[in-house]
Amino acid sequence: MSTAIQNVSRRGFLKGMFSAGAFVLAVRYLPDVAFAEEIARDVIDHAPLHPSVYVGLETDGTVYIVAHRSEMGTSSRTSVPLILADELDADWARVKIIQAIGDPRYGSQNTDGSRSVRDFFNPMREGGATARLMLVRAAAQQWGVSPDECSTGLHQVIHGPSGRKADYGQLVAAAAKLPVPAKSEVKFKPRSQWRYIGKGENPYDLRDYCTGKANFGLDAKVDGMLYAAIAHPPVLGGTVKSLDDKPALAVKGVHQTTTIETFKAPCVFQPLGGVAVLADNTWAAFQGRKQLKITWDNGANAVYNSGEFKRQLQETARKPGKVWRNQGDVDKEFATGKKTIEAEYYIPHLAHASMEPPMALADVRGDRIEVWTATQNPQAVQDSIASALKVPKENVVCHVTLLGGGFGRKSKPDNAVEAAVLSRKAGKPVKVVWSREDDIRFDYYHTVSAAYMKAAVDDKGRPTAWLQRNVFPPIASIFQAGAESAGPGDMQQGWTDIPYDLPNLRAENGPAPAHVRIGWFRSVANIYQAFAVQSFTDELAANANADRIQYALELIGPPRKIDFKALGVDYPNYGGSLEEYPVDTGRLRHVIEQVAEKSGWGKEKSGNGLGYGFAAHRSFLTYVACIVKVEVNTDGDISIPRVDYVIDAGTVVNPDRTKSQFEGAAVFGTSIARYGEITAKNGVIEQSNFNDYQVTRLPEAPRQTNVYIVESDAPPAGVGEPGVPPFVPAFCNAIFAATGKRVRELPLSKMDFSKTAKS
Amino acid sequence: MIQFKLNGKQQSFDGDPSMPLLWYVRDIAGLSGTKFGCGMGFCGACTVHRNGKAVRSCSIPMSGVAGQEIVTIEAIAGANGLHPVQIAWIENSVPQCGYCQSGQIMQAVALLAETPKPTDADIENPMAGNICRCGTYQRIRAAIKQAAGVKA
Numbered sequence: 001m002s003t004a005i006q007n008v009s010r011r012g013f014l015k016g017m018f019s020a021g022a023f024v025l026a027v028r029y030l031p032d033v034a035f036a037e038e039i040a041r042d043v044i045d046h047a048p049l050h051p052s053v054y055v056g057l058e059t060d061g062t063v064y065i066v067a068h069r070s071e072m073g074t075s076s077r078t079s080v081p082l083i084l085a086d087e088l089d090a091d092w093a094r095v096k097i098i099q100a101i102g103d104p105r106y107g108s109q110n111t112d113g114s115r116s117v118r119d120f121f122n123p124m125r126e127g128g129a130t131a132r133l134m135l136v137r138a139a140a141q142q143w144g145v146s147p148d149e150c151s152t153g154l155h156q157v158i159h160g161p162s163g164r165k166a167d168y169g170q171l172v173a174a175a176a177k178l179p180v181p182a183k184s185e186v187k188f189k190p191r192s193q194w195r196y197i198g199k200g201e202n203p204y205d206l207r208d209y210c211t212g213k214a215n216f217g218l219d220a221k222v223d224g225m226l227y228a229a230i231a232h233p234p235v236l237g238g239t240v241k242s243l244d245d246k247p248a249l250a251v252k253g254v255h256q257t258t259t260i261e262t263f264k265a266p267c268v269f270q271p272l273g274g275v276a277v278l279a280d281n282t283w284a285a286f287q288g289r290k291q292l293k294i295t296w297d298n299g300a301n302a303v304y305n306s307g308e309f310k311r312q313l314q315e316t317a318r319k320p321g322k323v324w325r326n327q328g329d330v331d332k333e334f335a336t337g338k339k340t341i342e343a344e345y346y347i348p349h350l351a352h353a354s355m356e357p358p359m360a361l362a363d364v365r366g367d368r369i370e371v372w373t374a375t376q377n378p379q380a381v382q383d384s385i386a387s388a389l390k391v392p393k394e395n396v397v398c399h400v401t402l403l404g405g406g407f408g409r410k411s412k413p414d415n416a417v418e419a420a421v422l423s424r425k426a427g428k429p430v431k432v433v434w435s436r437e438d439d440i441r442f443d444y445y446h447t448v449s450a451a452y453m454k455a456a457v458d459d460k461g462r463p464t465a466w467l468q469r470n471v472f473p474p475i476a477s478i479f480q481a482g483a484e485s486a487g488p489g490d491m492q493q494g495w496t497d498i499p500y501d502l503p504n505l506r507a508e509n510g511p512a513p514a515h516v517r518i519g520w521f522r523s524v525a526n527i528y529q530a531f532a533v534q535s536f537t538d539e540l541a542a543n544a545n546a547d548r549i550q551y552a553l554e555l556i557g558p559p560r561k562i563d564f565k566a567l568g569v570d571y572p573n574y575g576g577s578l579e580e581y582p583v584d585t586g587r588l589r590h591v592i593e594q595v596a597e598k599s600g601w602g603k604e605k606s607g608n609g610l611g612y613g614f615a616a617h618r619s620f621l622t623y624v625a626c627i628v629k630v631e632v633n634t635d636g637d638i639s640i641p642r643v644d645y646v647i648d649a650g651t652v653v654n655p656d657r658t659k660s661q662f663e664g665a666a667v668f669g670t671s672i673a674r675y676g677e678i679t680a681k682n683g684v685i686e687q688s689n690f691n692d693y694q695v696t697r698l699p700e701a702p703r704q705t706n707v708y709i710v711e712s713d714a715p716p717a718g719v720g721e722p723g724v725p726p727f728v729p730a731f732c733n734a735i736f737a738a739t740g741k742r743v744r745e746l747p748l749s750k751m752d753f754s755k756t757a758k759s
Numbered sequence: 760m761i762q763f764k765l766n767g768k769q770q771s772f773d774g775d776p777s778m779p780l781l782w783y784v785r786d787i788a789g790l791s792g793t794k795f796g797c798g799m800g801f802c803g804a805c806t807v808h809r810n811g812k813a814v815r816s817c818s819i820p821m822s823g824v825a826g827q828e829i830v831t832i833e834a835i836a837g838a839n840g841l842h843p844v845q846i847a848w849i850e851n852s853v854p855q856c857g858y859c860q861s862g863q864i865m866q867a868v869a870l871l872a873e874t875p876k877p878t879d880a881d882i883e884n885p886m887a888g889n890i891c892r893c894g895t896y897q898r899i900r901a902a903i904k905q906a907a908g909v910k911a
Contacts, residue, residue: 073856073893202852209857210848211841212792212832216858219791227786252775281786282795283778355796355804355858355892404794404858405892436797656852660895664855667894690801690890699883701896 039397040066040100049176051134052127053105055084061155061169063090067097068106069116070376071205072354072406073664074720075657076116078204083121083653086196087128087189090168091155097204102378102398109400110377112411112520113574114620114718117653121716129186131175138175139166154195191713200654205402217374217401218433220361225429226255228422229285232274232442233262235298235683236516240275244293248277251291253284258425260418265481267517269384271418272442278426282433298683304515306348306448306679306686313450313512314344316471321510322485325496325569328504330456333465338456343539345453345532346745349678350446350521351693356404357439362419363429367391369420374403376411384413385420396420407668408520412444440693441685444519445678447472451532456504461544462554465504468532470495472525473514484511486525488570494529494617494725496569499585501557515683522668526619526725531746534615534729539742548614548733549596559586574621580715581621588623591646591710592616595625598708599644609633609757611738615730620718622649623710626726628666628702630734636754638735640670640702645723647707650714658719659707665723666702671695672724673731675747694749763824766790766834776822781805783821784831792832792861796890803889806862807831813869813885832861835868844868847906855893863889867903876909 043064047056056064065084071077077097085095100106107123132152139157140147143164151158156165208214233239245257255278262273277288334340360373362385369391375381378398386393403410415432422430434442449472456465474490476483486509488496495507521527541551561582564571573581595601599612606612609632616625629642643666652658675694679686687693732743739756761772765788772783784793784807793816796804800818807816808830816829835842841849844867854860863886870877870885882903891899904911 071856073854075855202849203854203857205857206849206852206854209854209860210845210864211836212790212861214857215791216794218795221789281778281782283775283782283786286798287775353892355802355856355890356794357796403856405856407892433795436799436802660852660855660898663897664894667896668892670894689799690797691799695890695892696894696896697888697890698886698896698899701894703897705897 038098040098041103041105043098049131049134049172051130051180054124054127055088055131057131057168057172059169059172061094061167063088063095064098065095066100066106068100068109070109070111070400070403070406072111072376072403072410074116074661075203075654076111078201079654079657080116080120080124082196082201083117083124084128086194087125088132089152089154089195092196092201094155099400101400102382104379109379110411111406112376112408114720114722115575117716118576118621118718125188126183126186129188130181133181133186134175134178135168135171137178138171142166142174197651197653198655200656203657214402216356216404217359217372218356218404220372220401220431222361222363222429225361225431226278226426227280227282227285228276228278228419228430228432229289229435230260230274230276230418230432230438231289231292231294232272232438233296236272236301237262237265237299239273239297239299241295241297243275245275247291247293248288251284251288253280254288255279256426257292258422260421266479268479269380269412269414269417270388271414271421276422278422278430285433286435301515302683304680304683309448310346310450313448313471314346316510316512317344317450317452317469319510321469321471321508323506323508324491325505325507325567327502327567330465330467330504330506333456333504334454336456338458338464340454340456341540341543342452342454343536343744345451345535347449347528347531348676348746349448349516350672350676351440351443351678351687352407352409352521353439353693353695354405354407354409357434357436358409358415359431359433360413360416360419361429361431362416362423364389364420364423368395370397370399371416371420372399372401373413373416374401374410375413375416376403376406377413380411381413381416384417388417389420389424407522409444412519436690437688440687440689444478444517446521446527447474447518449528451528453532453536455540457540457543461540461546463502463540466500466502467506468495468498469508469510470529470532471510471512472528473512473518475518475520477514478517478519484513485509488572490525492572492574493525493619494533496571497562497583497618498533499562499583499588499618500555502555516680523619523721523724526617527672527728530615530617530725531729534617534726535732535744538613538729538733538736542736547602549592549601552614552616553589553592556585556589559584559589576621581717583618587648588616588618591623591625591648594708594710595627595644595646598646598706599627601627606737609738611734611736613730613732613734613737615726615733617726619722619725622647622717622719622722624722624726626730628727628730628734630731630738632735632738632753632757634755634757636752636756638748638753639700640731641704643702643705643727645705645707646710647722648710648712649717649719649722650712651716652709652719653716655709658709661719662707662723663705666705666727667696669724669727669731670701673728673746673748674700675749677747761821761825763826764828766830772821774821777820779817780807780819780821780824780829781816784816790831790833794858794861796859803866804859804862806865806889808865808869811869811872813866832865835865842868844871844902844906847902851898851902851905853895853898853902855895859889859891863891863899867906870903871907876907877903
């Protein structure tokens with residue numbers, strides 16, 4: 001992965017090749033753009049000095065850095081350019097960030113998998129170091145000295161022996177005439193000289209966020225655009241049987257209605273289908289949609305009922321499934337007559353519910369398309385629209401706005417395809433606005449899952465055999481019709497990499513069909529796999545009457561790197577190499593030992609409405625240990641006065657933003673645990689808005705979340721997602737510690753904790 | 760014809776009187792700082808001030824603003840360009856995605872106007888109506904206390 005990306009970044013040396021056509025396109029075909037922004041490739045390629053696709057310098061010293069990843073709240077738009085600025089020794093105050101359009105020249109722009117910093121750490125450094133070397137050489141040439149005698153300070157080149165200094169701006173013109181140095185000549189700064197990495201900066205858009213000036217997708221507008229609301233088929237795959245749109249057309253401000261064809265399976269990122277109402281403003285479009293008289297053919301997914309489906313999942317989980325990891329012989333051990341412990345866990349479907357609902361604005365002119373959308377994946381927008389409208393991908397210009405949350409939902413650009421289809425039909429720019437009801441009812445849901453766990457324990461309560469099985473409709477089902485089984489990418493997320501040092505261990509997965517669109521959701525399979533493993537660990541520790549942390553450390557065993565080859569496990573490791581990013585139980589042990597110390601573990605006794613819970617989990621190459629403190633009152637209300645996280649994410653670029661991701665992960669995990677549940681009845685989703693799909697609000701959020709970052713020289717790992725998986729079981733384990741009630745099914749809102757504490 | 764004031768400027772509107780104020784603010788007045796989150800008054804992203812009180816603009820029909828003074832996020836700053844609540848928000852680096860923050864700030868400004876030295880309970884009740892899916896609540900609480908000059 002990293003090699004390919006570096007090659008892509010080198011393409012920037014072919015100056016102008018990719019920009020000329022694009023610039024013409026932007027000017028000729030797309031006038032009347034009120035939502036003004038610069039196209040990154042034009043700004044960079046027209047800057048006098050632009051030795052990489054990610055950076056351009058102006059003669060006044062302004063440094064343009066491209067943010068090619070999407071900003072949805074993780075600060076990738078700040079932290080990734082900050083790496084380049086550091087290597088360039090640029091003054092952050094003189095850096096302007098330009099958001100990239102979708103363009104393969106930047107490498108992957110799919111902002112998911114907690115990998116923006118990880119995948120682009122070295123490409124960014126390379127861009128900065130190359131520019132810095134050229135500025136040094138330009139200065140040395142002007143001064144008639146050896147470049148070896150020159151160094152850089154803040155936005156300037158310094159000649160040590162003479163003390164001469166030159167601002168970058170003064171050197172840009174001369175540097176631009178120099179050949180771009182070969183990669184072998186470019187050297188990175190030593191870690192000790194890092195200026196921003198490890199210290200961080202505030203979000204680039206911080207002030208705009210606080211003044212209402214930040215432009216999100218829903219704020220995009222172009223002259224003459226229509227607003228569209230779409231009545232989607234209530235059941236996935238349903239079609240329009242009959243339509244009476246006269247009452248809708250009678251609504252003031254409504255221009256027209258148009259039918260969108262239902263996708264042919266697999267759905268991938270195609271539109272759901274339905275009937276669109278195009279109007280002068282959002283309200284008129286919503287009102288018009290209400291007046292549509294549609295009879296639907298619900299199709300095959302009308303069989304989907306969540307209660308029945310749950311029972312099927314649980315039955316499948318009790319039966320042998322496909323074996324993904326196998327050590328020793330659990331069956332033989334279970335047959336020895338030792339005490340066995342079984343438990344089942346269940347988490348329902350979840351909806352992303354980002355605060356900004358999905359949207360897209362598209363302007364189709366002939367075979368040229370310009371689109372503005374809050375997307376995590378602009379290249380997928382290009383691909384999906386190109387495929388739907390049968391135009392070359394290069395004809396689709398995708399502008400990426402700020403995202404009002406993403407959480408994985410906005411990696412799927414079905415809404416952008418809707419806008420393009422409608423714009424072509426209407427002959428005008430069209431902005432598709434999903435209401436909150438659309439968002440909740442027609443999401444790419446986090447999958448529903450059941451797990452069955454069984455352990456044999458010795459007379460001290462330590463497991464001698466461990467069996468784990470789970471079942472869930474896989475994400476693969478949106479790409480391959482009828483797909484029912486997990487793949488290595490699902491199993492890697494806390495199932496095949498269970499870090500326990502046990503002689504007999506087996507991990508299995510069974511099949512389950514999908515009846516709704518299944519999609520990536522912050523932390524993905526780690527959520528339910530960590531929930532099962534970390535809850536079951538707590539159950540075994542409780543059975544052994546052992547200290548939870550000591551018990552977990554014993555299960556993990558001595559520091560070592562898990563040898564997946566020896567285990568016969570296909571372990572994708574989130575796309576990272578196992579040499580660079582091993583599964584290192586030493587690092588896992590360290591975060592656990594640290595969180596026990598930082599949280600004051602064991603100083604206060606759990607019970608009678610007060611409880612501490614623990615869980616630890618590696619995901620997205622980052623090691624996280626979490627301790628949650630809960631208080632449960634006699635009415636059964638649960639509050640969370642304190643959460644402690646210790647994380648080892650390797651090299652951390654932006655510590656405060658990293659901490660904020662974990663603070664947020666604790667709240668996101670609280671929502672999953674307290675309320676998260678999407679259900680279907682006859683294929684129709686039963687929830688619709690924040691009244692029946694609740695998320696955590698301020699009073700019930702963790703009151704104080706402390707995040708401690710382990711100092712590390714290891715390569716950077718993920719920070720956006722790894723905070724969620726351990727939080728959920730740690731929270732539920734804390735509830736058990738406080739009340740004696742074990743949580744095996746979420747959400748908690750279905751359980752009654754009243755009278756578990758003494759008044 | 761509905762007459763009202765938006766950020767100090769007189770407005771007249773002769774469209775659908777049942778249209779929520781939110782869509783007038785966003786689609787007609789072109790002020791995009793006020794956000795659409797749920798359309799039902801559940802999330803607070805659309806919070807504006809009506810005669811100084813925080814209200815959900817998605818749930819107030821245009822007929823309900825006749826003769827009223829409406830203020831949006833774009834107009835709360837003083838002469839130095841930022842309201843003290845906005846300064847506290849920046850100093851605590853509150854936002855993650857930022858989408859809900861206009862509404863959070865509008866709610867917090869109204870809260871402090873009514874309760875200049877709020878306790879935790881004083882903060883929790885009014886702020887419970889504003890959802891932040893990124894989960895910035897801890898910093899929201901800290902920023903409100905900082906703006907109020909009360910101990911964290």
